[in-house]
Amino acid sequence: MKSVRNMQSYKRPYQRYCLGWAALACATATAATAQEAAPGPATAPPVVVEGKRASLMTAQQIKRDQLAIVDSVVADAIQALPDFSVTDALQRVTGVQIARDRGEGANVAIRGLTQTETTLNGREVFTAGTGRNLDFADVPAEMVAGIDVYKSASAEQIEGGLGGTIDLRTRRPFDFAGRQLAGTARLVHGALAGHTQPQWSVLASERWRGAGGEFGALLNLVHQRRAWREDQNSFGAPVLRGDLVPGRQVAVPSNTGESASTGRRERDAASAMLQWRPAPGAELYAEGRYEQFFTRQDTYQITLGIAPAFVPGSVSLFDGSSDVSRVSWLGAPASILSFARDTVDRNRALAVGGSWQSGALRLKADLSHSAGHNALYFAGPTLTGRTATLRTDLTGAQPSVTLPGNELLDPGQLQVAGIAYRTRPYDGKLNALQFDASYGLDGWLESLSAGVRLGRRDAGNAPGLVFGDTPVPAGLALAAAPSLAAAYPFSSFFPDGGQGPSNYLVGDLAQARDAAALRRLAGLTAPLPAAGGALGVWRIREQTDAAYVQARFNGGTLPLEGNAGVRLVRTREAVQGMQSLPSSGAIAPIGVDHAYHDYLPSLNLRYRLAPDLILRGAAAKSVTRPNFDQLSPSLTLVPNSNTPSANTGTAGNPALQAIRANNVDFALERYLGPAASATLTVFHKRVDGFIGAASQPESHDGAVYQVTRPYNSTRAVIKGAELGYQQMYDFLPGWLGGLGAQANYTFVDSATPSSLLGADTPLPNLSRHSANLVGMYERGPWSARLAYNWRDKFLSSINSTIGLGVLPVYTDGYGWLDASVGYKLSSGLTLSIEGGNLLRTVRRANFSSATRPQSLWTNDRQLSVTAQFRL
Template sequence: MTGNGFIARRARARLALTVSAAALLLAGATAHAQTREGSPPTAQQPGTGSGVTAPSGDQGIADPGSGNSDASGGDVVVTGVRASLSSAQGIKRYADQIVDSIVAEDIGKLPDRNVAEALQRITGIQIQRSYGEGSSIAIRGLSQVRTEINGRDVFTANNGRTLSLEDVPSELLAGVDVYKNPSANLIEGGIGGLVNLRTRKPFDFDGFKLSASATANYYDLYDGTKPQANLLVSDRWQTGVGEIGVLLDVAYQETAFRQDQISSQPFYLLNDQLNASGQPVNATDYATAQGLGRLGQPTYLSHGVGIGQYLGDRRRLGIDAAVQWRPTDTIDVTAEYVRSDYKFRYGDYSFFAYTGDNPITPDFTQPFTYDSEGNFRSGTFVNVPINANTSLEQRHSVTNDYSLNAKWRPSDRLTINGDFQYIRGVTDGQRSIVILASTAERLTTSVGSGVPSMIISPDSDPGNGNGLVSDPANYASGAGYLDHIEHSVGTEYAGRLDAEYKIDGGFLKSLAGGLRYTDRSAVTDSSTYQYYGLTRALSPDLYEQRLFRGDLYRGFQDVPTSAVFFNRDTVLDYGATRQALAPFVDPSQQAALLAGVGYAPSDRNTQGEKTYTAYGVARFGSGGAVPIDGNIGVRLIKTKVSTAGFVGSSPRVQTGTDAITGAPIYGNGPITFNPVNVDSDYTKALPSLNLAFHFTDKLQLRLAASKALTRPGFDQLNPNITIFENNPTNGQRTATSGNADLRPLTADQLDASLEYYFSRTGSIYAAGFYKKVDGFIATITAPETYSFNGVDYVYQVTRPVNGDDGKIKGFEVGGNTFLDFLPGWLSGFGAQANFTYVDSKAPSPDAQDTSGAQLTVPLEQLSKYSYNLIGFYDRGPLSARVAYNWRSKYVVTTRGNGSGNLPIFNDARGQLDASVTLTVTPNFGLTVDGTNLTNTENRTYYGVASRPQSSVLNDRRVSITARLTY
């Protein structure tokens, strides 16, 4: 038995003993429970609540606070921020697990307009942004988060397992629940946690309901306005076959963005060492250090600088259609269709003066400055290559989700739930880049602690036509076109059957169990990048001059006046780009360019996965001096995985003869594709224990122990690999592949949460957590042997592998309240604040220090510290909120290009958002909201803060919304 294996088994044994010991302890407790003061209200009958419903696919949580008085006998809460905060607090207070929630303040009105950005207000959650919008989240340091809609699977077809949160219009949602620890009845799949998006149903309302909203969104950097609208119609009727309800909710959004970026290229250490004979090890680096007067001193030179301007748009269409039927008081049937239709597109201008891995040549006649560690600060370089790129990236993702659910209550004690789902997702994407090339005679740049500068000489004003970067004649050669396409299809059939039996009068409160089956497939076609060289200068009408100085980065001056690019309007039309470039490529490539990129056999990655699940949960409770309740259970899952792909082999062939030596010249021969199929299966047991100690009717302590699981992404399981026999010029054969033998990640988890609820909208809490993750997936490069004609060759193959264990620990503190004790209008003020500390350690085989030793680094995308400060006002017709979110620095990647094998960090970042709502009449309201009001700058750096990588600015958005409700 290996050391790691022994440790893992010992950890599993400890978890099992903990669960067993707790169960034995509780079994000896008082046999008859007492009803405690402040216990959850009786479950609502449909139609009497606020429209917040439990997931229909899984055992879920309802909103126990809607329409009820607070624990201290306060008034009924019915509208606005107070109702939202009260509902979210009620869900947290009475849930079986540690749960945090966000509840819509009104139909179509989450506190934030983006789902991910709304989730960042919850303790323990940090988000990643894509072009100014929240796109993905991590919970308590782990990005392996499961997403659901109404307790069922949901995913975007993009080689992954989860839904891209940016795909979903927030107006469709009644609320979002975040489960931070599992119980056995929850579907497995997220060691970080589970995010359940809840939609509305027709039986949530008493009768007819109509809600409509229209929004105008203005983006200041983009300098444009985009529309947004939402319509919900719902009604219910008594018929001869029972009660029937129908709901239709449609949300449409158009958004825009502009992102300005100025970047330093990677820093490289000059090698000025001498060999044993006294000669320079690297003659070029030695001469550079000598010319700079830096011999014998560490010198890190940035190999250039670049600017980028990304202009794009997003379009979201969401549809939720639901029909409910109640033929008797004991049967409820729900059929639902949810559609997410998302389009994303941008076209950018990227202008770089850089040498890549090649040396950069200083102008030794000009001054250079460095910091105390030898990092370049400022200087001038000569004959630096230029690239002026115009590119297109677009994605269109459609997910269709069909579900049918039936609940039967044959007695007051027994509930049986059956659920079926079919989901199909399709994603298409393109990436194309038109490259223009030239050379900068002189590049003067400084990196300092601010935004990097980029001065190229000679320069010119727009329209002069005699400057280096603004004259199309300077881009007559060295141009090209890169083209890439993707197509993904994912489907799943899922069925489950659950039953719960309630037991009165004793320690044991209920027994629940269920079975679940899924059949998932994922087929992804992803082409290699096809390159077409442009053989001559383009037609004048295909060039575009883009102004930078005075416009880029909100008026930043230390950039070129302008530059010449391939026309962006043409780039935004994928087919028109190929048509426009065809006359300028080699005639042998014209037909291929016009036909577009195709797929080779090895471009397809096919996965199939079936799961068989059974679970059992016992809920219990006892009275006494300190009432206790909770649940204990286990979830058993068998997973069968089938993976199909190809191994491509290209033999070496002679392509010519050296004219001088007569030696043969070799190249790559035709690729032969051989299919490869890998089948695997595994069975996992996931025990869980959740306890709640009720010291008073307001103070409770939760303790939880559990085991969670996350399966590898389908892209990580991709077995495709292509091997070339021909020896490359650097003498090293390389290849890249996935790993069909990856095993799932598992995590042993311990959680504790102390919670004090002093009013319906007032609470404080502190929580601690510890996760030990087994099998972290890391990408490494290792030698592998492949054969051609009986000859073995060693290749350095890069692929993902299961690594060692990682540990995540931390704590959360927070609270919220309204200042009801203040007189009059002052009682409308309220506040919410929380703070999260997360410490993680995970070995990264691909991260090394300067001596080559492996580094143990924090998890990628994880800040150690984060907090939220939110101020409310809610009284009468006025409702307002100001929210500030901050997170400390974090690792973007554990080993960045040109960083000396050091991680690349994102600097600390904070953002201010705000909204104001005026309820003009009971049926009509106006909302003004804004995001990124502080014009937050995002900065990254290579390993150490004195080696800046990029500085980025995004739009500030201001929106006006009119909302009508009947």
């Protein structure tokens, strides 16, 4: 029960963290008052902007000033729309695509590649798990001052971003000229969930002069709660039947599944920073951050299989196909799984550092510690039964699945098949030390820079996946354990034109978060397992040592600027796991050390064709290391005593090499005004070493096994173009002068070999076309945004089916509409009405044809009222 108690007490670390930083902020404010000195003038202009129009100007200026190819978005633009997390804000950046999870953004990809480097204030950050990156959904949108998406690389940047680097910038006290107090209060209503939840944020910053120089302190706190619901209609891979239509083989979904999931999401975050300038040219800082992202989920899922018998005359086909559109089954089996599924991410970090400048020499140092924890809890009962009649109609815009009888409402006709219980943790930490130096020169060579970075990262999953699913012996009649059942809790399923059954009993989840109590209700007395299988546990210690040199130069009489450099990285991985020894039945530890080097050259050029017309070129080599679970050395061997040639095994591969890419970019940028621009970027990436599974013979424990491991093999070519445009139409007369627009479009063509299809396929989850269109209005006290995000269809997965061969699964293109309207009551107070997913988009996937549906999803429409204040 330890993992359950940890999940239930998830708030305690956040509360302690916030209290500690609140005490620090109060002490700092007291010290400032004691100085009794008015804040002096800022030694650098503030970078925090106020107003939506100003945010466009700032983001455009960042893009224009960079030598690399960069897109930026700043805080006021993020808060102009109902974005809950950083992922939601990233969806509107050119070249970025996201997936959807419970109605929010998830899984960020730059130009189709999810292998991105993620940094916060230039410092590497992560979420604990099998991967290496930060889950941007962990970070509330109110925590960031800006987001920079680097499409091209420089030698000074931390390596790891195959697709690019995303840097989150938080606010600092020296960003403000003096004291600053700001915050938001929001009520969010989930229309499908039927609940309203509060959200708030507050930022307090102070800046003052004293005898020891200039000081600054900042505290930022965010709390979000959101009720959510997601309904999913799913269909099993099609199978061939020869008895439904005389003389024909026709395809019919192997099963129908429906799940309604509801719950809440909570984000709690805190960041604090102290800055000190003891003298001109010198600065020291200390900062800390904490994020916790908790998702509570209750799911009621019914799976209805096909049956040997069907109602004569009930079978229809889609026109011109052999795919069944309507059928009524007799005696179809039903499985009802109800479960609680809770996840939590906790990230924390501390950093100290500083900079010193004297003349042309500038030195910087940063020491940081980051740690993360991720946990999953899953538990619930499974009921089974059989339907008298099951009717399926796939012809409409939404599927119709009905149960004419009420046999699944009768406890006497249902059995308790088992009780599920699973927990799984991930942990990780990173210690990093970085030194950078630069020296300014005269002439065509403007400066030389160099630096070193030492990183020490640990990751592991002990005690592994604790799998405690337990069947009920011989099946338990539900009538004998009525407290395990409840009525289906929703008035309707998929209320967007679909029709699903609700006349069935589900598992009662009142006890689901007390796994031992839930098992007792089913008569199970065996203790819960405390650890997972030893063969599934891994621990990785990774050491990265990097050094770089970089030169910034100009073209002399030519309007040319650029930088060129090289980054040298040595990676050493020590991985530990377990292996099975079939000859003795024992399990023994296994450990492997592996090291490799990477040379990462980069070049960025900027040529001014005219004062407001810029041509850019960039070339670089980038790298991403394998995921931690892919590097696991754990080896599971399954001997076949009757046929030794059928011995099999599974394992990770600690000898995996990094995935590497050669990248070329060209961009043409026309600046039409302080907040107006039109841009075109073309890119080409050649990626080598994508990881895929393969089976090869290996000798272990005195025998030969066909062992499946991940290997570097697949290559891919990714190329495309990005178009961007933004402008405020100030030149229009009267109220029309408040109109503005942002638009971008991305085309990505990708190809990678598929062993299943025997041909090239697009990268999975990558849309060939995607676009954003944002309409803006800023006039007097009024402001408004209407944002439409769209992505074309994409390949989700590839399935192999008996009789039908290989069937790719495609998700259809879809759009997402968000909007906000705000009114400034005073210089420091604005009220807004916001809406997310206003179209209540239905996402659809199919097995290569609209007549073979695979899944449909619908999510909440989110409506909110927000007050923003600034003092």
